[in-house]
Amino acid sequence: MPKSKSLFEAAKKVIPSGVNSPVRYFEPYPFFVKKAAGSKIWDEDGNKYIDYCTGYGAMLLGHRHPRIISSVKKQLTIGTLYGAPTSSEVELATLINRAYPSMQKIRLVNTGSEATMTAIRLARGFTKKKKIIKFEGSYHGAHESLLVRAGSGSAGIAVSEGVPNDFIKNTIVIEYNNSEQLEKVITKNDDIAGIIVEPVLGNMGLILPEKNFLYDMRKMTRKAGITLIFDEIITGFRMGLGGAQAHFGIKPDMTTLGKSLSNGFVISAVGGNREIMDQLAPGGKVYEASTFAGNPVSVAAGIASLQTMSSLKNKIYPKIAKQCLTLAKSIHESATKYGIPHQVNAIESMFQIFFTDKPVVDYASSKRADGKKFHRMFHNLLKQGVFVAPSQFETGFFSYAHSNSDLENTIQAYDNALRKIKQ
Numbered sequence: 001m002p003k004s005k006s007l008f009e010a011a012k013k014v015i016p017s018g019v020n021s022p023v024r025y026f027e028p029y030p031f032f033v034k035k036a037a038g039s040k041i042w043d044e045d046g047n048k049y050i051d052y053c054t055g056y057g058a059m060l061l062g063h064r065h066p067r068i069i070s071s072v073k074k075q076l077t078i079g080t081l082y083g084a085p086t087s088s089e090v091e092l093a094t095l096i097n098r099a100y101p102s103m104q105k106i107r108l109v110n111t112g113s114e115a116t117m118t119a120i121r122l123a124r125g126f127t128k129k130k131k132i133i134k135f136e137g138s139y140h141g142a143h144e145s146l147l148v149r150a151g152s153g154s155a156g157i158a159v160s161e162g163v164p165n166d167f168i169k170n171t172i173v174i175e176y177n178n179s180e181q182l183e184k185v186i187t188k189n190d191d192i193a194g195i196i197v198e199p200v201l202g203n204m205g206l207i208l209p210e211k212n213f214l215y216d217m218r219k220m221t222r223k224a225g226i227t228l229i230f231d232e233i234i235t236g237f238r239m240g241l242g243g244a245q246a247h248f249g250i251k252p253d254m255t256t257l258g259k260s261l262s263n264g265f266v267i268s269a270v271g272g273n274r275e276i277m278d279q280l281a282p283g284g285k286v287y288e289a290s291t292f293a294g295n296p297v298s299v300a301a302g303i304a305s306l307q308t309m310s311s312l313k314n315k316i317y318p319k320i321a322k323q324c325l326t327l328a329k330s331i332h333e334s335a336t337k338y339g340i341p342h343q344v345n346a347i348e349s350m351f352q353i354f355f356t357d358k359p360v361v362d363y364a365s366s367k368r369a370d371g372k373k374f375h376r377m378f379h380n381l382l383k384q385g386v387f388v389a390p391s392q393f394e395t396g397f398f399s400y401a402h403s404n405s406d407l408e409n410t411i412q413a414y415d416n417a418l419r420k421i422k423q
């Protein structure tokens, strides 16, 4: 990839490590993207890939979905930022509320990090308590309270440098899928403002909640008056239109959404119980603000996304879940055929393989998987024109644009890559 290589050399001179988000880097250098359409992405050297990174899960409808592009184009002709409210913001919040009834009131923000940061501040402001519980390996964005034993690009880093202990002394980290530990911490502590959880953990590879984990959590938080925050930045609109909360039938007090909310534009949302959300300024005393919040271009993309996902929901979700299950089964069969110890975790349109013989249910079991094998598999897939996120601690995602021939090619590519790993 000579063009990507020289672009990376140029990038390193002006961008730290040559990338604008650490997860985009991989050895020896990442490919630089020229364009994308549907289920495909092309690099600067003219290579084409079937894309399972899908903007880290954001492109549920695929790249350049015509309805979204046309809605955004229309908005571009009438303005890109006003600094005053628009009817479109009301329309989008109403559409979100329809799909997520637990989000009685919604504030639009830009990134997922901003959404979770606001949710934490609201939980503290509402309960007048200080402590926050998060789970080991979950990633909720790159901000102080939650960048502790997190997953994704920061997996393995206990606390980022530059985050003083003063910031994190109120963050309690618990093992994912460990209801007993959660109960003990809640019983011992009367200063807990909130729990933030990825209902399906997508930042440590893919880890599913065990049978009663989320239900136990809901029961315990309700009893103790602790705010339960579902971080559905990944699972929102992906585990079905109503996200993980509809899938599992659990009503959190607050929810954060991002990624598939707009299928590739910069917008996220935080919402929840009316009483909690009304704590936000200017009506309430919890401050949160942004110049770009609810910006008209992203809102136009959000409305078109929601209308599309909602009108096609009976087609989209069964199709991508079926394709994902087929791929997950085939990966498992190939790895078994070649005698490679492995686990495949999958749910709805999300999947990941781990090279370990023990089930992957939390941070520790995910960390035990063989990352070197994953790296070899990643490069082999890339050579065959299949792009998955470069790290073991990420998840693979189907989009509605993936065709059955994409699926067949991917099944073959994984089989070849796993055969090579065996050799």
Ligand SMILES: Cc1ncc(COP(=O)(O)O)c(C=O)c1O
Pocket (backbone or CB within 6 Å): 056, 110, 111, 112, 113, 114, 116, 139, 140, 141, 142, 152, 198, 202, 203, 231, 232, 233, 234, 258, 268
């Ligand atoms: C579950 C979850 N929450 C929050 C975030 C942060 O979102 P953003 O990268 O838009 O700040 C991410 C990002 O990957 C995420 O996966």
